[in-house]
Amino acid sequence: MTPNQQEYLKRIHSIQENLAKTWAEYWQQYSTPGSWQFWVTLGAFILPLVILYFFIDRKKAFHLGFYGFNVHVWFHYSDTAGVYNGLWTYPYQINTIIPVSFSLDASLIPVSFMLLYQWTINHHKNYYVYATVLCLFFAFIFKPLLTGIGFFQLHEWATYSYLFVVYLGVILLSKWITNLFLYFEKQH
Numbered sequence: 001m002t003p004n005q006q007e008y009l010k011r012i013h014s015i016q017e018n019l020a021k022t023w024a025e026y027w028q029q030y031s032t033p034g035s036w037q038f039w040v041t042l043g044a045f046i047l048p049l050v051i052l053y054f055f056i057d058r059k060k061a062f063h064l065g066f067y068g069f070n071v072h073v074w075f076h077y078s079d080t081a082g083v084y085n086g087l088w089t090y091p092y093q094i095n096t097i098i099p100v101s102f103s104l105d106a107s108l109i110p111v112s113f114m115l116l117y118q119w120t121i122n123h124h125k126n127y128y129v130y131a132t133v134l135c136l137f138f139a140f141i142f143k144p145l146l147t148g149i150g151f152f153q154l155h156e157w158a159t160y161s162y163l164f165v166v167y168l169g170v171i172l173l174s175k176w177i178t179n180l181f182l183y184f185e186k187q188h
Contacts, residue, residue: 020096023096023099024096027093027095027096030091030092031091031092031093035092037091037092037150037151038092038094040092040151041092041093041094041101041103041151042094042103044103044104044107044108045094045102045103045106045107045108046107048107048108048111048112049107049111051111051115052111052114052115055115055118056114056115056118057118057122060118060121063178063182064114064117064118065114066178066181067113067114067117067174067175067178068110068111068113068114068117069110070173070174070177070178071109071110071113071114071170071171071174072105072106072109072110074169074170074173074174075104075105075109075110075167075170076100076105076106078166078169078170079100079101079104079105080099080100082158082166083099083100084099085156086155086156087154087155087156087157087158087162088152088153088154088155088158089152089153089155090104090151090152090153091150091151091152091153092150092151101151101152109138112134112138113131113134113171113174116130116131116134117131117175127175128172128175131171131175132168132171134171135164135167135168135171136164138163138167139160139161139163139164139167140160140164143160143163144160
């Protein structure tokens with residue numbers, strides 16, 4: 001590694017450290033358990049998991065869980081990229097470790113799509129049609145609602161239409177990967 005490269009990495013590391021400290025200070029002032037926003041965010045994490053516990057088709061739990069984990073991973077990656085590149089911000093968070101909405105990435109969004117996926121399987125409905133409708137809901141109703149109550153902010157050139165495309169990408173990739181693994185399972 002060249003001295004120039006080493007110096008550049010030190011600068012990046014310093015900026016990252018300062019950013020983490022700044023987020024922690026912000027969280028201490030505006031997003032701790034002393035604020036109602038913290039409890040709404042925590043509720044958005046816990047409530048979907050409780051609902052999933054009671055409503056998941058236990059006979060298909062592994063299949064649905066694999067799909068839901070896919071949604072979680074791809075949504076988290078895309079959400080992290082959006083936050084990292086300054087396209088959007090979540091002003092209230094459960095913790096300061098993860099700069100995205102842990103409630104949305106790990107619970108609300110994956111559980112919503114898991115239950116929808118389960119419903120389409122059990123009722124022989126077209127997954128792509130219903131998942132697209134749920135993407136439309138999240139992108140054009142839910143996210144603007146979060147914006148209106150101060151839980152989400154769009155920046156730069158990002159729009160709700162862009163979010164819709166991201167949601168579509170996540171649900172398509174998650175379904176295709178799940179289908180691929182189901183195919184592998186049947187080949188055994």
